[in-house]
Amino acid sequence: MTKIRFLHIADLHLDSPFKGISAIPQNRWKDIRESTFQAFTNVIDYAIESKPDFILIVGDIYDGENRSLRAQHLFQKGMEALQTEGISVFISYGNHDHLSGNWVRFQLPNNVQVFQEEVETKRLTVKGNTVHITGFSYKERHVREAMHSFYPVANGQDIHIGMLHGSVEGNDEHSVYAPFRKSDLIDKGYDYWALGHIHKRQILHDEPPIIYPGNTQSRHRNESGLKGFYEVSLTKGHVDLQFIPSSAFIYDKIEVSCEGIIHANELITRIEESLKMYSESNGNAIIELTLTNIENDAEELLQASTKEEWLSIIQESLSAENHFAIVQQLKFDLPKETIKEAEMIMQMIEEWSTSNWKHALKELYQHPKGSRYLDPIEKEFIKETIQEVDQLLTKVVTQRRE
Known part of the structure; x- marks a missing residue:
């Protein structure tokens, strides 16, 4: 047949x-x-x-x-x-x-x-x-x-x-x-x-x-x-x-290492080179970019500006180079130490006694006008405050990672 x-x-x-x-x-x-x-x-x-x-x-x-x-x-x-x-x-x-x-x-x-x-x-x-x-x-x-x-x-x-x-x-x-x-x-x-x-x-x-x-x-x-x-x-x-x-372009995820990065121009050049290599192999793409291996110098560098500013400057740089590799989303894969800091804070406040809480909040509770609106420092207040701190730390770590 x-x-x-x-x-x-x-x-x-x-x-x-x-x-x-x-x-x-x-x-x-x-x-x-x-x-x-x-x-x-x-x-x-x-x-x-x-x-x-x-x-x-x-x-x-x-x-x-x-x-x-x-x-x-x-x-x-x-x-x-x-x-x-x-x-x-x-x-x-x-x-x-x-x-x-x-x-x-x-x-x-x-x-x-x-x-x-x-x-x-x-x-x-x-x-x-x-x-x-x-x-x-x-x-x-x-x-x-x-x-x-x-x-x-x-x-x-x-x-x-x-x-x-x-x-x-x-x-x-x-x-x-x-x-x-x-x-x-x-x-x-x-x-x-x-x-x-x-x-x-x-x-x-x-x-x-x-x-x-x-x-x-x-x-x-x-x-x-x-x-x-x-x-x-x-x-x-x-x-x-x-x-x-048949795609005119594809959506994809790419990781770029920040190892050894100290200056902004180094980071931007590394991203350009990585996306150029990707485009040569895969064609046009819209990218979710994650920065990894973020050492202390690179972390300070990234935190010196907002994520929106970093995304904007990366997009402008790629556009100037005539790449059809568009970074749509930028994420930071922060080192484990950042997460450990949040965990240490939580562990510390969970071990506080009532007297520790009173000492930490002493100035707030001594305020002549505001103190009358505050709940007494008792078990239920401490439990609710610990939950709020946990939620806040989780939100901060998540935002920094993304």
Whole structure:
């Protein structure tokens, strides 16, 4: 049997609003807001270059049910470019871009086949293979029904592919729509399950392959790492998967050591060099930067200015160097001694007697006007004060670490 080759794509979320970009320099906002469009362009460019037999797009092409005119126009142009190359595309709409939305209608070119709200199977012949592709589009945003139950069981020697925008039953990491169990999909006898909805790349099962490609572009720091899609080479009983990155940029975490740092310019140069090396290996990125190995000199240096000032000067420095490595968040991994100081304070006051408390608060309680508003120094007062000191020290240490 001749091998077929296709692209498995999901969750483009074109025109998605981005979260948490207020801490990013304004001159970078446009690049970030355009990133879902750039990721889609990267997908189309790869398809034109690699010429797969067909493409599957498994839901949430658009981020909202009221699809923007610009997003639809871009998608239309992409489909027309694929039609010029003779590449067929199969689309199912998901919970974000369901069929009940209100939008300006575009007529997609003839190479595109769209699944409707009822489960249906589309057939095509590829290199002598009969391929059955089964799927559906969301009629409305909330599809709670186990839609896999309507998918037909595979028959014989043909290749069967299921497109399903949904989530594993009981998954508490994401809204559960069109729920399924792995055993439900395995029992259908399909050769490949092309999933969508979960934005994390996952291989739920090997034989048959049950695959989430993840989304094509990160939209906030909880969607870290490379994003993209799968190129799938499939024969009856065998599959080869190749992950293809498509991100315009990625979210990631980086640590930079402050060992030996005394002066501010040394620290800024070290950060620039570290992020330059990262960008050369990984491309454009939005970074959560943690400074580690903070010795006494470096700790004094960092505490001489606010964290906001440090973040601002690092961002300006990177921008001047034309890096698309943006530091969105800055954290300080302070030495254990800082935490030990807080622990020592707590241990000391917990061992104080009532007379120690009275001596420590003597001036406050002798104030001619304020003292009458204070509670007497008794067991309950001491207990509540210790709790407040503990909360305050925890807050201070946490802020300094972050």
